[in-house]
Amino acid sequence: MRELIAALAGNAGLLLAMAVLYDALGFRGGRQPPIRRELGNGFLLGTIGVAVMLFSFQLAPGVVFDTRSVVLSLGGLFFGAIPALGAGVITGTFRLAMGGPGTAMGVAVILVSVAIGVAWRYVRRPRLEALSLGELYIFGIVVHLGMLACTVFLPRAIRLTTLMTIVAPVLVIYPIVTALGGWVLRSGHERRLGDQARKRVTEILESMTDGFIALDRDWHVTYVNANGAELFGRKPAELLGKRIWAELPADAVQHFRRHYEEAMREGKPVFFEHYHAPWDRWFENRVFPSPNGLSIFFHEITDSKRAEEAASRLNEAVARQAKELEARVAERTRELEQRTAEAERLNRAMLNLLEDLKAEQRHTREITRRLEISNRELETFAYSVSHDLRAPLRAIDGFSEALAEELGSGLNERQKDSLDRIRAAAQRMGGMIDDLLKLSRATRVEMRRQRVDLSELAHAVLDELREGDPGRPVEIEVPPGLTAEGDPQLLRLVLQNLIGNAWKFTAPRPRARIELGRLEGGIFYVRDNGVGFDMKYADKLFGAFQRLHRQEEFPGTGIGLATVQRIVLRHGGRVWAEAEPGRGATFFFSLGEVGGG
Amino acid sequence: MSTRVILLVEDNPDDELLTRRALERAGVVNTVDVVRDGVEALDYLFREGKLAGRDCSTLPAVVLLDLKLPRLDGHQVLRAIREDERTRFLPVVILTSSSEEEDIVQSYRDGANSYVRKPVRAEEFFEAVRQLGLYWLLLNEAPGDV
Numbered sequence: 001m002r003e004l005i006a007a008l009a010g011n012a013g014l015l016l017a018m019a020v021l022y023d024a025l026g027f028r029g030g031r032q033p034p035i036r037r038e039l040g041n042g043f044l045l046g047t048i049g050v051a052v053m054l055f056s057f058q059l060a061p062g063v064v065f066d067t068r069s070v071v072l073s074l075g076g077l078f079f080g081a082i083p084a085l086g087a088g089v090i091t092g093t094f095r096l097a098m099g100g101p102g103t104a105m106g107v108a109v110i111l112v113s114v115a116i117g118v119a120w121r122y123v124r125r126p127r128l129e130a131l132s133l134g135e136l137y138i139f140g141i142v143v144h145l146g147m148l149a150c151t152v153f154l155p156r157a158i159r160l161t162t163l164m165t166i167v168a169p170v171l172v173i174y175p176i177v178t179a180l181g182g183w184v185l186r187s188g189h190e191r192r193l194g195d196q197a198r199k200r201v202t203e204i205l206e207s208m209t210d211g212f213i214a215l216d217r218d219w220h221v222t223y224v225n226a227n228g229a230e231l232f233g234r235k236p237a238e239l240l241g242k243r244i245w246a247e248l249p250a251d252a253v254q255h256f257r258r259h260y261e262e263a264m265r266e267g268k269p270v271f272f273e274h275y276h277a278p279w280d281r282w283f284e285n286r287v288f289p290s291p292n293g294l295s296i297f298f299h300e301i302t303d304s305k306r307a308e309e310a311a312s313r314l315n316e317a318v319a320r321q322a323k324e325l326e327a328r329v330a331e332r333t334r335e336l337e338q339r340t341a342e343a344e345r346l347n348r349a350m351l352n353l354l355e356d357l358k359a360e361q362r363h364t365r366e367i368t369r370r371l372e373i374s375n376r377e378l379e380t381f382a383y384s385v386s387h388d389l390r391a392p393l394r395a396i397d398g399f400s401e402a403l404a405e406e407l408g409s410g411l412n413e414r415q416k417d418s419l420d421r422i423r424a425a426a427q428r429m430g431g432m433i434d435d436l437l438k439l440s441r442a443t444r445v446e447m448r449r450q451r452v453d454l455s456e457l458a459h460a461v462l463d464e465l466r467e468g469d470p471g472r473p474v475e476i477e478v479p480p481g482l483t484a485e486g487d488p489q490l491l492r493l494v495l496q497n498l499i500g501n502a503w504k505f506t507a508p509r510p511r512a513r514i515e516l517g518r519l520e521g522g523i524f525y526v527r528d529n530g531v532g533f534d535m536k537y538a539d540k541l542f543g544a545f546q547r548l549h550r551q552e553e554f555p556g557t558g559i560g561l562a563t564v565q566r567i568v569l570r571h572g573g574r575v576w577a578e579a580e581p582g583r584g585a586t587f588f589f590s591l592g593e594v595g596g597g
Numbered sequence: 598m599s600t601r602v603i604l605l606v607e608d609n610p611d612d613e614l615l616t617r618r619a620l621e622r623a624g625v626v627n628t629v630d631v632v633r634d635g636v637e638a639l640d641y642l643f644r645e646g647k648l649a650g651r652d653c654s655t656l657p658a659v660v661l662l663d664l665k666l667p668r669l670d671g672h673q674v675l676r677a678i679r680e681d682e683r684t685r686f687l688p689v690v691i692l693t694s695s696s697e698e699e700d701i702v703q704s705y706r707d708g709a710n711s712y713v714r715k716p717v718r719a720e721e722f723f724e725a726v727r728q729l730g731l732y733w734l735l736l737n738e739a740p741g742d743v
Contacts, residue, residue, distance in 0.1 A: 383697075387665060390694045393717045395611035401719035402618060423719070430717030437696070445698075489698065 005169045007057030008065065012177035014055055015067040018048045019074075019184045038079070042086020045075040049091035049110075053098075060158060062100015065166060069113040070178045073143040076117020078128060078185045088114040104153035112146040129190035133179050136186070140178025144170050209299060216293040217264070219244050228298070231283075249276065256285070263287040263294055273301065375443075382440045386433045393433070397426040428555075435559035438493060439544065442566045447487045454482040454491065454524065458516045461495045465503045474506065477515040482524065484591050490567045491591075497560035498526040498587050504554055505530030505585070522590055529584040541577055564589070601658035602628040603734070606638040606674065607692075608666055612715065616661065616692070619726035625734060627658065635669025638662070639677055642684055656687055659733040662709075664693040664700055672703055679708040688733055692726075 049071045056066030068091050076084035088110050095106040120126075120139055148170060151163045205212045211228030213221060221239045229236040232247055239247060248256055255274060263270040270287045282305040288295045400423045404411065411419070458478045466472070484491065499514060506512035506528050515527040533541075533548045540546040544562040564587075568575040572592025579585035603620070607613045613631050620629060632638045639645070642656070660678070664671035671691060678684045690711040691704045704712050713729060716722050 387694045390715075390717055391609050391612060394615065394694075394715060394719075394722065395609075397717055398611070398615040398618075398719045398722060401723075402615075427718050434696075441697070 004057060004059070004065075004165065005173065008067075008169050008173050011052055011055055011057065011065075011067045012070070012173060012180075015048070015052050015070055015177060016180055016184065018051060019181045035082070038082040039086055041075075041079045042083035043090070045071060045079065045083055045087030046090025049087050050094050053091060053094055059162060059165060060101070062098075063102035063154070063158065063162060064098065064100075064106070065170075067174065067177060068095075069109050069143055069147045070140070070174060070181055072110055072113035073117035073120075073139070074178065074181050074185060076114050076119075077121050077126075077139065077182070078189065080121060081118045084114045084118055101155045101158065105150045108150040108153045109147050112150055113143055116143050116146055128186060129193050131182060131186045133183060136179040136182035137175050139182065140175030141171065143178060144174045147174070210297045211299060213239075213244070213296045213298075214293065215244055215260075215296065219260075219293075221247070222293065231298070249278070252276065259285065260287060260294060260296075263289045273305075379440050379444045382436060383444070386437045386440070389433050390430060393426045393430045397423050397430075400426070428557075432557045432559070435557040435563070439559050439563045439566065442490060442493060442563045443570070445487075445489070447490065447570060449485055449487060451483055452486050452488050452491050454484055454495065454516065455480050457488075457492055457495050458482075458499060461492070461499050462503075462514075464496075465500065469503070472507075472512065473510075474503070475511065475513040477513070477517075479517065482516065482518050484522070484524070486571050486591050487567075490570070494564050494567050494589070495526075497564045498589075501560060501587075502526055502528035502530060502585075504556070505532075505549075507554075519588075523588050524590070525586050525588045527584065527586040532579040532581045532583050532585045534581050535579060538577060538579075542575065600627065601655060602630050603730075604638070604641060604657035604660045605629050605631045606635070606660065606662045606666065606671070607631060608633050608663065612663070615719075615722065616726055619723045620730050622723055623727035623730045625730040627734060630657065634667040635671065635674040638666075638674050639669070642678065642687075643681070656684065659688045659690060659729075661690050661692045661729070664691060664695055664704070672707060675704065675707045675709060690729055690733065692729075 049068045052066045052071060053064070053068055056064040056068075058064050072084060072087055072091065075087050092107050092110045095110065096103060098106070116139075120142075126135065148163065148167055151159055151166075154162055205223070205225045208225070209227060211231050212223070212225040213228050214223035216222050221242050221244055224232075224236045224239045226236060229239055232239060234247070244260075245253055245257065252274060255272075259270045259272045262268075267289045269289070270285075272285050272287075274283045274285060275281075276283065281300055281302045283298050284301045286297045288297075400419050404416065404419050407415075455478050462476060462478075466474075495516075499516070502514045503512075506514065508531060509529060511529075513529045516524070517527070518524050531549075537548050540548065542561045542565040543558075545558040546562075547556060547558040549556070565575050568589045568591065573590035575587065575589040577585055577587045603625075605613060605616055607616065617629055620627075630641065632641050638660070642660075662671045662674060666674070669677075671693065675689055675691075678687055678689060688710045689708070690713060691700075691709045692713050692715060693700065694715050696714045701712050710733075711729070713725050716725065
């Protein structure tokens with residue numbers, strides 16, 4: 001019995017050694033297609049099975065015990081149906097070759113072990129890397145209960161004794177061996193998975209464009225990818241194990257250290273940007289803490305930073321311009337408001353002014369109307385008075401003449417002189433009344449505007465004058481065709497007065513000269529070389545009864561020029577004079593239509 | 598020379614007297630009948646009103662008519678004379694102070710035979726009247742004379 005246990009334990013030890021060897025050698029098929037890898041695994045398993053069978057314990061001739069059940073069940077569990085069946089075929093063949101009364105049971109044990117292993121794999125679907133020792137132990141017990149059940153294939157004679165012999169060691173040792181072997185495989189599997197994961201992670205870390213550095217808690221570099229190392233200007237191998245502070249640019253150490261220590265201390269990710277002045281490049285750092293230290297990703301963001309800066313500069317410029325624009329708009333608005341207010345004020349002022357003006361106009365119209373009425377009354381009065389005044393004058397003159405006639409030579413010189421003076425005064429008054437009538441008519445009569453030939457009129461007037469004062473040599477200059485728009489009667493009155501004055505005041509001249517002419521702008525003039533007058537009395541010229549000469553020198557009523565002015569004003573024109581004592585006078589007049597005539 | 602009367606329509610006695618004297622000096626011996634206003638003038642001519650019983654059967658040789666008269670003025674008198682069949686061709690001379698254009702035009706339009714403005718100056722006045730008398734009494738053949 002002790003011998004049996006020792007043999008079984010030895011076989012189990014062999015198995016475990018082979019399992020460890022298998023795992024260490026790593027016969028995992030590498031990159032071969034799955035089916036070939038599975039067949040390869042099956043062959044290996046079969047070989048191990050054959051190996052343990054070579055060192056099996058012979059209970060009786062042809063009845064052997066070994067750990068092939070452990071090999072095949074674990075193979076089914078860890079490697080699947082195909083490797084397990086492959087191994088089963090190999091070991092089964094080997095057992096058949098061994099022969100003996102235990103052959104049937106031996107093959108049955110092989111089949112049962114494969115079946116339970118495969119069934120456990122596909123029915124339980126355990127996570128192989130997470131299998132517990134307990135489950136592996138139970139798995140071992142199940143497999144070996146199956147193995148004990150296979151004793152029914154032994155010849156009846158040895159069936160019971162064999163069972164009794166092996167039951168204890170099989171149920172004690174084999175499940176333990178199964179659990180241990182499974183544990184070895186589980187670890188291998190686990191490591192393989194870890195290797196795969198690490199490999200994938202490494203691939204990822206190496207393929208990404210970010211630089212990546214892993215640091216342990218003492219700031220040693222535990223991993224750096226190629227891109228990361230390149231940024232330090234080194235190879236990854238040259239950085240591994242170095243303290244990071246020695247490798248960072250001297251001027252940046254403080255900056256990095258602050259962030260790295262913060263991430264380490266707080267256990268929170270820290271993101272920061274770093275500008276490396278010597279290169280004129282920007283980097284973004286993302287620092288993730290882990291229990292083992294820090295994972296640091298960094299990549300260059302110079303371009304995006306530049307774009308960002310450009311964008312922000314642009315934004316600033318736009319904002320500045322918008323602000324300026326806003327300010328300008330505000331200013332314009334203010335200006336506009338001011339102007340509007342001003343315009344409104346102006347408008348109000350204008351309206352007020354307009355109101356005032358209207359009131360003024362109404363007032364003026366009213367005054368004008370009243371003035372017109374009183375003027376007309378006055379004119380009518382003057383007219384009728386003038387007529388009535390003439391009758392007594394006629395009586396005075398007439399009866400004085402009659403008296404002189406009747407008394408004849410009976411009058412002495414004194415008496416005759418008195419009568420003459422009475423008559424002269426009456427006659428002068430009659431002349432004044434006639435002139436007053438003309439003056440009033442100049443205002444009173446309705447004007448008929450028509451084309452008037454002033455040259456013709458002047459000649460008619462001059463003819464009258466010559467008739468009344470024949471024999472005077474007067475040089476006349478009146479160009480033909482001087483026409484004007486106006487009332488013929490009134491314009492005749494104008495020329496009668498102006499030319500009449502010229503005639504009168506040139507009387508002392510041996511070579512008198514009278515000229516009618518026209519200047520630019522429809523201004524007519526009557527010029528003489530008579531006695532003239534002093535310009536300082538010019539303002540008295542056009543007033544009624546104003547005279548610049550004594551009656552004995554030049555008789556006159558002082559109404560003629562007043563009449564001229566009234567007529568000219570009624571035509572919308574004006575009249576003025578230029579003169580010099582002893583050198584003659586010129587009277588200018590217009591008739592209210594500049595450039596006309 | 599006609600012996601027919603001259604009718605002077607004149608409200609101013611001074612002017613009446615001066616006119617008479619002027620006619621005298623001119624050698625006019627015809628009777629001068631004087632009426633003082635327009636109404637009297639028409640009564641005289643048409644023998645109406647208070648002059649209805651006037652014995653003279655013939656019309657005056659000439660009417661010397663002032664324009665400015667009480668009641669009916671000279672223009673109205675002239676129109677009345679011209680409107681009546683009997684007096685349509687009666688010579689009427691306007692003898693007035695007015696030299697207003699309107700008065701002159703109006704008078705001729707209404708059928709005055711002549712228009713004489715009474716001047717202030719005595720010599721002119723006498724001369725004007727003398728010529729009037731000569732013309733209308735000696736030279737002119739009025740329709741009524743035929």
